[in-house]
Structures are given as structure tokens and as C-alpha cells.
Amino acid sequence: MGDPFESVLDLEEQHIEEGFEAGRRDGLAAGLQEGRELGLQKGFEIGLEVGHYAGCVRAWRALQRLDPSALPARAERGIAALEGLLAAYPLYDPQARAHAACRTRPQPLRAWPPDQSLQDALEALRARCKAVVATMGATAAFGLAEGASGAGGAAGGGQGRQPVGGSLAF
Amino acid sequence: MSLESFESLELLQTLEGHDERVWCVAWSPDGSTLASCSADKTVRLWAPGPGAPPLAAAGAGAAAAVAPLVCSAVLEDSHTKTIRCAAWSNDGRHLATAGFDGLTAVWERQGGVWESVATLEGHESEVKCVAWSPNDGALATCGRDKSVWLWEHLPGNDFECLDVKPGHGGDVKAVAWHPGGELLASCSYDDSIKIWAPEPGGGGEWECAQTLAGPSGHSSTVWSVAFSPDGRQMASAGDDKTLRVWECRFGNSSDDGGGGGGGGGGSRRPSFRLAAAIGGYHSRSIFSCSWSADGRWLASGDGANCIRVFTRGDEAAAAAAGGGGADGGGCGWVQACAAEAAHESDVNSVAWHPSDATLLASGGDDGRVRLWRLRAAGGGGGGRAVMAED
Numbered sequence: 001m002g003d004p005f006e007s008v009l010d011l012e013e014q015h016i017e018e019g020f021e022a023g024r025r026d027g028l029a030a031g032l033q034e035g036r037e038l039g040l041q042k043g044f045e046i047g048l049e050v051g052h053y054a055g056c057v058r059a060w061r062a063l064q065r066l067d068p069s070a071l072p073a074r075a076e077r078g079i080a081a082l083e084g085l086l087a088a089y090p091l092y093d094p095q096a097r098a099h100a101a102c103r104t105r106p107q108p109l110r111a112w113p114p115d116q117s118l119q120d121a122l123e124a125l126r127a128r129c130k131a132v133v134a135t136m137g138a139t140a141a142f143g144l145a146e147g148a149s150g151a152g153g154a155a156g157g158g159q160g161r162q163p164v165g166g167s168l169a170f
Numbered sequence: 171m172s173l174e175s176f177e178s179l180e181l182l183q184t185l186e187g188h189d190e191r192v193w194c195v196a197w198s199p200d201g202s203t204l205a206s207c208s209a210d211k212t213v214r215l216w217a218p219g220p221g222a223p224p225l226a227a228a229g230a231g232a233a234a235a236v237a238p239l240v241c242s243a244v245l246e247d248s249h250t251k252t253i254r255c256a257a258w259s260n261d262g263r264h265l266a267t268a269g270f271d272g273l274t275a276v277w278e279r280q281g282g283v284w285e286s287v288a289t290l291e292g293h294e295s296e297v298k299c300v301a302w303s304p305n306d307g308a309l310a311t312c313g314r315d316k317s318v319w320l321w322e323h324l325p326g327n328d329f330e331c332l333d334v335k336p337g338h339g340g341d342v343k344a345v346a347w348h349p350g351g352e353l354l355a356s357c358s359y360d361d362s363i364k365i366w367a368p369e370p371g372g373g374g375e376w377e378c379a380q381t382l383a384g385p386s387g388h389s390s391t392v393w394s395v396a397f398s399p400d401g402r403q404m405a406s407a408g409d410d411k412t413l414r415v416w417e418c419r420f421g422n423s424s425d426d427g428g429g430g431g432g433g434g435g436g437s438r439r440p441s442f443r444l445a446a447a448i449g450g451y452h453s454r455s456i457f458s459c460s461w462s463a464d465g466r467w468l469a470s471g472d473g474a475n476c477i478r479v480f481t482r483g484d485e486a487a488a489a490a491a492g493g494g495g496a497d498g499g500g501c502g503w504v505q506a507c508a509a510e511a512a513h514e515s516d517v518n519s520v521a522w523h524p525s526d527a528t529l530l531a532s533g534g535d536d537g538r539v540r541l542w543r544l545r546a547a548g549g550g551g552g553g554r555a556v557m558a559e560d
Contacts, residue, residue, distance in 0.1 A: 074330050077374075127317065127334035134292035134319075134331040 046122065047091065053129050054086050071136065078132035085125050094118055178545045179477060179509040179530070185539040187214050187241050192533030194255045194519045199262045201225050201525045204239065206539045207253035213245035213267055213277075215284075216539065225523070236529065236541060248275045248286045255299045255344075259306045266309060268297035274311050278327065287327040292319055292334070299344040304351045308332065312342035318356045318366065320376060337364060337378050344394050348418070349401040353379075353440060357392035363406055363416075365440045379440050382406075386444040388414065391455075398461045404442065405468055407456035413448040413470055413480065415503065446501035451478055451508075458519045464527040467506065467544065471517030477532055478508040479544060506544075513538060 007014075060079055063070045071079075090096055133142050190209035197204055202225050204216040218224055222237035249269035257266045265277040265284070274290040274297055294315040301310050302323075309321040309329065316339065320332040340359030347354055354366040354376075362383035369375045390409035397404050397418070404416040420438035454473030461468055468480045483504045513534030523529035528544035 078331075081375075123336040127336045130292065130294075130317075131319075131331045131334040134290075134334075137291070139291045 046118075049122065050086065050089055050091060050125065053082065053125055056129065057082055057086065075132055075135045078128065078135055082125070082128050082132060085121070085128055089121055089125065090118070177479065177507040177547060179479065179507050179512075180543045180545050181509070181512075182236055182541040182543050183239060185214075185216055185239055185241070185541070186537075188212070188537045188539070190252075191515075191535040191537055192518060192539055193252065195521050195531045195533040195539055196256050196258055197521055197524050197531065198258045199260055199524055201523055203242070204531055204539070204541075205256045205258065205265060206533050207256040207267060208533075208537070209252040210537075211246060211249050211251065211253060211269075213253060213256050213265070214241050214539075215243040215245070216240065217242045225526070234526075236543070239541070243284055245277055245284050245286075248277075248289075249273060251296075254297065257300050257302055259302045260304055261306055264302075264306075266300045266302065268300040268311060268313075270296040272297060272313070274300050274309070274321075276309075276327065276329070288329055290319075290321055290329055290331075292331055293317070298342060301345045301347055301354075303347050303354075304349055310345045310347065310354050310356075312345045312356055314341045316340055316342060316358070316360075318342055318345060318354070318364075320354075332374065333376050335366060335376060335378070338362070340391075343392065346395045346397055346404075348397050348404075349399065355395045355397070355404060357395045357406060359391045361388050361390055361392065363387065363392055363395055365442060367440060380442060382416065382442060382444075386447075388412065393455065393457045394459050396459050396461055398465045399463060400465055403445065403461075403465075405459045405461065407459040407470055409455040411449060411452040411454065411456060411472075413452075413456060413459060413468065413503075414444060415446040415448070415468070415501075416442045417445040419443055446503050448480060448503045451480075451505050452476070454516075457516065460520045460522050460530075462522040462527045462530075462544075463525055466527065467522065468503075469520045469522060469530055471512070471520040471532055471534070473516045474510075475513050475515060475517060475534070476508055476510050477512040477517055477520055477530070477542065479506045479530075480504065481506045509542065512540065512542075 057079060060071060060075075130139075133139055185204075185206070188206065188208040188210050192206050192208045195204060195206045202217060205213055206216065207213045216239040218237035219240045225236065225239075245265070245267070249267065249271050251270035253267050253269050255268040257268075258264070259266070263278060264287075267275045267277065269275070272291070272293045272295055274293075275286050276288040276290070277284045278287045279285075290309070290311065293311065293313040295313060297311050297313040299312050302308075303310070307323055309323055310318060311321070312318045316336060318335040318338070320335070321329045322332045323329055338356065338358040338360050339362075342356050342358045345354060345356045352368055355363055356366065357363045360383075362381050364378050365380040365382070366376050367379040369377045388406065388408035388410050392406050392408050394407040395404060396406075402418055404418055406414045406416065408414065419441050421441045452470070452472045452474065456470050456472045458471040459468060460470075466481055470478050470480070472478070480503050482502050512532060513536045515535035517532055517534045519533045521531050523531070530542040530544065531539065532542065533539050
């Protein structure tokens with residue numbers, strides 16, 4: 001027959017455990033919400049920047065169709081490279097690589113390493129755009145000098161940035 | 171500190187003229203002219219006066235007399251802010267300058283007058299360094315915007331942006347080309363040195379082939395990198411008061427560092443390795459390092475106003491001199507001599523003459539450019555023409 005007062009000895013630990021569990025549940029809920037908001041914000045910023053570059057390329061190509069001599073020939077290589085990078089950027093399934101990795105080696109959400117490749121891809125886009133703009137000699141016009149607002153480069157004219165409308169499909 | 175000083179640094183001349191701190195000194199490839207650039211937004215060229223024997227005259231013996239240098243030209247009205255770095259093209263026909271105004275200017279001597287023939291725009295903030303590739307086919311620049319830019323030098327003083335390389339986590343302080351050509355080193359506020367090489371498979375793109383960081387790397391900002399003339403070694407100067415000497419090893423992508431050191435980068439992948447960490451000599455950040463023309467001497471300029479000269483002695487010399495620094499990782503490198511109070515403030519740049527292996531130039535925060543002669547023990551070698559201008 002067990003000691004009826006045995007549970008009293010564990011009372012503190014029991015309360016600690018219950019508190020911990022309650023905190024974990026609430027934290028999970030709050031964290032998920034906060035994460036979702038942060039994700040939306042960051043996602044918008046990334047989309048805005050990638051969209052900006054896509055818009056630039058579209059404008060340059062349209063310009064070329066109207067007047068084939070409008071852009072320096074040396075810019076062609078850079079613009080083509082930019083198009084390649086844009087097509088490869090995983091806008092619609094950024095977690096694709098992480099998901100694939102998880103399928104082969106399942107691990108809890110919190111153990112997922114941050115995916116550096118997305119950051120690298122965005123940096124590569126940014127750098128390639130700067131190079132193309134420099135090739136055209138338009139660095140000043142693009143407001144890429146220090147003090148320009150925006151994610152990685154201001155839209156021309158420094159006016160309010162409008163997200164590029166329409167499909168980004170290439 | 172070395173217990174026996176086998177050599178000494180003798181001050182030959184002090185060149186006054188700049189109104190503000192001198193950031194960089196650079197010798198023309200033929201050794202006839204010294205360029206210095208400054209926060210006063212000008213570049214000054216220094217050469218022996220008319221009628222005086224030219225520097226590095228043919229037939230001059232080691233440690234020959236150096237005629238007094240005078241300011242032969244002032245390049246101005248191009249940069250609107252500090253000029254941080256000046257670099258001669260390897261054919262001596264052009265001078266590139268990097269400025270805090272974000273521009274890189276290229277100058278050409280036309281009929282005895284230096285004219286700005288090109289302006290490279292692109293960096294988003296201060297450009298810290300500029301360097302010509304060994305065949306002058308390309309120009310590399312780097313700056314506070316954390317990027318390294320590669321420019322192609324086309325005929326007719328035309329420059330085209332080849333590539334923009336992000337990757338460094340902070341201000342990129344300097345870039346330097348490997349003497350073989352197809353390799354570029356950059357160093358940064360992010361404590362690392364990056365080695366850039368063309369991407370395998372052609373296409374004209376460059377990639378970061380190696381990053382030197384972590385335990386064998388510097389533990390703070392790396393201010394300067396310099397390749398030895400034979401391309402076998404690379405020195406780096408750090409905020410952590412150490413000079414690091416790296417062995418320039420190359421290997422095939424499948425073979426990890428199997429190849430030995432060598433001149434050309436070619437298509438082999440770099441796998442540089444730390445050969446020596448020289449510590450315990452400098453009491454402040456080391457801002458600049460330079461290899462002598464014969465690869466024997468490594469000079470450094472630091473924030474304690476000192477210029478120090480190191481050499482790779484043999485084991486016995488290293489033991490006699492008390493070892494290569496406090497951490498014992500000096501691996502045979504010892505300090506040959508030093509000029510304490512070489513300038514009245516930080517020494518920003520040191521540069522050995524391209525052919526006279528014991529002639530050194532320095533520039534500092536005190537706005538002065540100084541010339542030094544490394545004297546062998548006993549004061550031997552050549553004439554003793556001390557032409558200090560004070």
C-alpha cells in the first residue's frame with residue numbers, strides 16, 4: 001500500500017512541469033504567429049527586391065525591342081545572366097531545398113539549419129544588377145550610391161516603390 | 171624582440187608636400203618614380219630633380235646613393251574626397267586611384283602631363299583599394315560596400331565592369347593580384363581573406379575559391395595582403411597585431427592541396443595554408459605589409475608609428491634571436507630591424523622599391539613620405555649618401 005502523502009513530496013516538481021508545459025504551448029502559439037508575421041514581412045521585402053530586378057530586365061528588353069541600339073552591346077551578357085538568376089530564384093517554393101532535405105533526413109523544425117542559399121542567391125542577383133547598371137554607366141541614375149532607400153537599391157526617381165504588377169514568370 | 175639587430179633602417183629622405191595624411195605610397199614598375207596619395211585629394215609624384223641620376227640607374231650597386239627626390243607632379247581635381255590608394259599599371263603607362271568619393275580614376279601621362287582618362291563608377295561607398303592584374307588586362311577594386319569589383323581594361327582607355335563579388339561580411343580593405351595573374355586576394359573588416367579565381371569551365375565569371383578565416387586566420391580586421399614576387403607566399407597584416415605568412419598551394423579540385431607552391435594560378439584551385447604567424451612584435455594594428463624585390467625582406471607599418479622588417483632566418487638565427495615572437499608560431503621569421511617612431515603618427519603604407527631590394531618608402535598620418543635604406547650589419551654595402559631633407 002503506497003504512502004498517501006507521497007505525491008506531496010513531488011508537488012513542487014509537478015507544478016514546475018505543468019507550468020513548463022503551459023508555457024511551451026503558449027510559446028508555440030505565440031511564436032507561430034510572430035513567425036508568420038515576420039515571414040510575411042521578409043517575404044514581401046524579398047519579393048519586392050527580386051521583383052525590382054525582374055522589372056528592370058523587362059524594361060530593358062522592351063527598350064531593346066523598340067530600339068535595338070538603345071543598350072550597349074556589352075550589357076547583353078550581364079542582362080542574360082540576370083535573367084538566368086531570376087529564373088532560378090525560388091520565389092514560389094523557397095523551402096523546396098529544405099523540404100527535400102527533410103524528407104531524406106527528418107528532423108524537428110527547430111533543428112533546420114538556416115538556408116544560406118536563398119541569401120546567397122539574392123546577393124548574387126543584387127551584385128549582377130549592380131554590374132549591369134555600371135556597364136550602362138547608369139549607377140547615379142539608379143540611385144545606388146549610399147543613402148538610397150530600399151532593399152538593395154531604390155527604384156528610379158526615388159519615388160514610392162510600387163511592387164511590380166503582373167506575372168513574374170519568365 | 172630580437173636580441174641582436176643584424177640590420178638597421180636608415181632614414182634617407184623626408185618628402186613634405188601633402189597637407190593631410192598620406193594613405194598609400196607606390197613605386198612605378200621601372201622604379202623611377204614614387205607616387206603618394208592623400209586625404210588632401212591629390213596624388214604626388216616624386217622623382218630625382220632634373221640633372222640628377224635616376225633612381226635604380228643601370229649599373230648602380232646595392233644600396234647606392236639616392237638622389238634627393240622632388241615633387242615632379244601633382245594630380246588633382248579628379249577626386250572630390252580622400253584618395254585612399256594609388257596603383258601603377260604594370261607597363262607603367264597608367265596610374266589608377268581609388269577614392270572615398272566612390273570613384274576609381276585612371277590617369278595617363280600625355281605629353282608630360284597626367285590626365286584623367288577614365289572614371290569607374292559603381293561602388294556604393296568609399297573605394298579602399300585598386301590593383302592592376304599582372305598583364306594589365308583587368309583592374310580590381312574593393313570598398314566599404316563589402317564588394318570586390320572586377321573591371322576589364324579594353325583598348326582605348328575603356329573599362330567595362332566584368333563582375334561584382336559580394337561575400338565579405340564587411341568593409342573590404344585591400345585587393346592584391348597573384349603574380350601569375352589568374353588569382354585575386356581580398357581582405358576585410360570581417361577578419362577574413364578571400365581568394366578569388368575564375369570559375370572553372372570558362373564563362374568569365376569569378377568565384378570565391380577559398381576563404382582564409384577561423385583559427386589559422388586573423389582574429390580581427392585584415393588590413394593588407396601582399397604576394398611575394400615569386401608568388402609562392404602571401405603575407406597579411408592584421409588588426410590583431412600579427413603578420414601571417416601563407417603558403418600559396420594549389421591543388422586539383424579532386425586532390426586536396428596536393429600540388430606544391432608555384433608561380434601561376436592557372437586552372438588549379440588554390441588551397442593556401444598558414445606557414446607562419448608573426449606575433450609579439452607589434453603593439454598596435456598593422457596597416458601595411460610589403461615584400462622586397464628579392465623576396466628576402468617583409469616590411470610592415472603599424473599604428474604605433476613603427477616600421478618593422480622581418481626576414482626568414484635559418485633555425486640557428488631564429489634560436490639566437492629568441493624565437494619568432496611570443497606565440498612561437500613564427501616558424502623561422504625574425505625581426506631584422508625596426509624604426510620606432512618612423513613617422514609621428516600611424517604608418518599607413520610601406521612599399522619596397524621594385525628593383526632596389528633594400529630601398530623602402532613609407533607614408534603616414536603625419537602627411538609625410540619617407541625613404542629608408544636597409545643597412546646590413548656593420549653598415550656595409552654601397553655608399554652612405556644620407557640626403558635627409560629636414
